[in-house]
Amino acid sequence: MGEVLLLNKTSHAKRRQLVVGNWKMNGNQHSNAELLAQIVAGWQGEHSADVVVCPPNPYLIPTYDIIAGSPVLLGAQNVSQYDVGAFTGEVSAQMLAELHCKFVIIGHNERRRLQGETDEQVAQKFMAVQRANLIPILCIGESLAQRENGWHLEVIRRQLEAVFAHVGRDVFANAVVAYEPVWAVGTGKTATPEQAQEVHRFIRSQLGGLAEEVRILYGGSVKAGNAEQLFAIPDIDGALLGGASLDAEEFLKICKAAD
Numbered sequence: 001m002g003e004v005l006l007l008n009k010t011s012h013a014k015r016r017q018l019v020v021g022n023w024k025m026n027g028n029q030h031s032n033a034e035l036l037a038q039i040v041a042g043w044q045g046e047h048s049a050d051v052v053v054c055p056p057n058p059y060l061i062p063t064y065d066i067i068a069g070s071p072v073l074l075g076a077q078n079v080s081q082y083d084v085g086a087f088t089g090e091v092s093a094q095m096l097a098e099l100h101c102k103f104v105i106i107g108h109n110e111r112r113r114l115q116g117e118t119d120e121q122v123a124q125k126f127m128a129v130q131r132a133n134l135i136p137i138l139c140i141g142e143s144l145a146q147r148e149n150g151w152h153l154e155v156i157r158r159q160l161e162a163v164f165a166h167v168g169r170d171v172f173a174n175a176v177v178a179y180e181p182v183w184a185v186g187t188g189k190t191a192t193p194e195q196a197q198e199v200h201r202f203i204r205s206q207l208g209g210l211a212e213e214v215r216i217l218y219g220g221s222v223k224a225g226n227a228e229q230l231f232a233i234p235d236i237d238g239a240l241l242g243g244a245s246l247d248a249e250e251f252l253k254i255c256k257a258a259d
């Protein structure tokens with residue numbers, strides 16, 4: 001790890017660490033109940049980190065029934081950009097708020113790539129989430145080809161600009177950014193500390209007056225074995241987890257590393 005990364009994190013002690021489990025399209029009622037019971041048992045009392053689970057929509061209510069009264073918070077994986085109307089199959093931010101969600105992941109690379117979500121749609125969703133007084137977790141990140149061409153910061157800048165163009169920068173006081181390099185998601189490859197710090201610092205530099213306040217998560221093959229090293233990086237404020245959030249022991253180890 002380069003010397004610049006050995007700084008301690010006191011400079012941003014005011015940013016509460018955040019660990020978010022994105023279950024994606026996994027689990028069933030039985031496995032979810034087991035997973036959540038273990039998470040809740042292992043995450044009681046006061047903590048200096050926030051922990052969020054984002055199950056598939058059909059499981060939001062049973063999930064909330066288990067985590068209610070614990071410090072574990074509820075999030076959703078996606079949302080409609082519209083508030084109400086003839087949008088078959090869609091779910092509004094207001095509906096998610098009614099089901100006790102506090103956070104909504106938007107612009108995940110799987111939705112951008114597989115569902116063709118555009119920067120413009122992501123910006124609309126960001127606004128819809130904030131209209132419902134929920135906190136958007138805005139995912140951004142470059143593909144392998146973009147990184148290999150040296151375009152990663154430009155891609156990040158463009159993805160952020162698309163949102164700034166609609167809402168400005170000030171609304172990021174109630175938002176979280178997640179840097180998820182596409183090539184690191186579900187691949188077992190993690191960005192090196194230097195790569196992660198470069199992008200996280202760059203993201204911060206784009207946030208104007210809120211630069212030092214906004215939580216910026218890292219996502220992409222975070223595991224119990226690499227979480228501590230990632231969380232020691234000055235501009236990383238927690239993690240957005242995929243695979244590791246489906247295993248209670250692994251998930252709790254990562255939450256504790258952030259705590």
Ligand code: 13P
Nearest residue numbers: 185186220221241242243
């Ligand atoms: P993995 O942790 O499985 O790489 O997934 C990361 C992710 O996409 C979280 O949103």
